[in-house]
C-alpha cells in the first residue's frame with residue numbers, strides 16, 4: 001500500500017517552492033451539489049485560487065490512494081458519479097484504502113490528507129457540526145474532532161442551520177478550536193450572514209488571519225482553526241424561507257430513519273428541492289468567496 005499522498009505536479013512544485021497552496025474537499029463535489037454544477041464549481045474554485053495567488057489541491061481517494069491535486073478528468077469522474085462515490089470521513093480512510101476504492105473526502109478526511117501533504121489552509125462551503133437533537137442521537141460530525149487534532153485552518157461560511165449552531169460553538173470550544181469571524185461580530189449561518197450567535201473572535205484583515213494561522217503552527221498546537229466568512233450580501237437568502245425548509249427536511253429525515261453519513265447529504269438535497277434550487281446558487285457563491293479568502297490567507301502566510 002502507498003501511504004504517501006500523491007500530489008499533482010502543480011501542487012508538488014508549489015509545495016517544494018514554498019508557494020501558497022490551499023486544499024479543497026471532494027464530498028462537496030459528489031454529495032453536496034448536482035451534476036454538472038458540481039463539476040463547473042470545482043474547476044472554477046481552482047481558477048479563483050490561482051487568480052488570488054494560490055494553487056488549489058482538490059483532495060480525494062482514487063483506487064485506494066490519497067490524492068492532493070486532481071486532473072480535470074479526475075474531478076469530472078467524481079462529479080459524474082455523484083453520490084455513488086463513497087463519502088469518506090476520517091474513519092473510512094483505512095477501509096477505502098485497503099479495499100482499493102474511491103472516496104469523496106469530507107472536511108475531516110480532507111484535513112487529514114492536507115496535513116499529510118503539508119497544506120495549512122483549506123476552503124469549503126460548510127463544515128459538519130452538532131446536529132439538532134444530538135442530545136439523543138449523538139450525531140456530531142467527525143469534522144469537529146478533526147479540527148481539535150489536525151493543524152489546518154478551514155475557511156467556511158459558518159455552520160448550516162440544519163445544525164445546532166450554539167452546541168457546535170460549545171463543542172469547538174471544548175476541542176480548543178478558535179472560531180474567527182471575518183469582518184463580522186456574529187457567526188454567519190451559511191445561507192445567511194448572521195446566526196444571532198456572537199463569534200468568539202473577529203478579524204478585519206487578511207494579514208491578521210495569516211498571523212493567527214502562523215501562531216497556531218509556530219506553537220505546534222496540533223489543532224485546527226475555523227474561519228467563518230459570511231456569504232456575500234447579494235446572495236444572502238431569506239432566513240424564514242431557509243428555516244422553514246430546514247425544519248421540514250429535519251422532520252423528514254427523522255421519519256425516514258436516516259442516520260450516519262447519509263444525514264447531511266439528505267438534508268442538503270431536500271433543502272435545495274424545497275427552495276427551488278435558490279440554495280444552490282447561494283452555495284456556489286459562498287464557496288467562491290471562501291476560496292478567495294483562503295488563497296489570500298495562504299499567500300500572506302510566512303513561507304518557510
Ligand code: PSU
Pocket residue numbers: 025027028031032089105106107108125126127128129140141142143160260261262263264265268
Ligand atoms: N455542509 C455543506 N455541504 C457539504 C457538507 C457539509 O453545506 O457538502 C459536507 C462536507 O464534506 C462536510 C460533511 O465535511 O458534509 C459533513 O458530514 P457529516 O455531518 O456526516 O460529518
Ligand code: MN
Pocket residue numbers: 139140141142260261263
Ligand atoms: Mn453525522
